[in-house]
Amino acid sequence: MLVIEPTQGRELTHWSQLNWTGVEANVRRLQSRIYRAAANGEHAQVQNLQKLMVRSVSAQLLAIRQVTQDNSGKHTPGVDGGVCDTPQKRMALLNDGLSLKGYRPKPIIAGEKVSQNHRSESKPRAPLRKLTT
DSSP states (O other): OOBSSOOTTOOOOOGGGBOHHHHHHHHHHHHHHHHHHHHTTOHHHHHHHHHHHHHOHHHHHHHHHIIIIISTTTTSOOTTSOOOOSHHHHHHIIIIIOOOTTOOOOOOOTTOEEOOTTOSSOEEOOOOOOOOO
């Protein structure tokens, strides 16, 4: 049985059982809804649809597949030091690793040094501009 998104009583168990055509169609449909709402000036609707996209299992599945299977850097360890090269690890990443609960982005500090892996020196970031109202 090919599964697109889990519903109550039905759970994603195998990476190979996923219907990738359906997953891509779900993401594409949601992206087009976001585009149409933005084109019509419906900002509240855009925000709601973007929140839906971030929480969508289809978008998460597609992101995991793109990073772990399609990209040329699929063998490069991520910030956690791990590589998800098996279907079991990919399912574990979907179930455990993609939670935004409690996520708070770090603030950008003006003049902060950015480390470069290929250079010994570092470049300063561009200063932040003050917003005028």
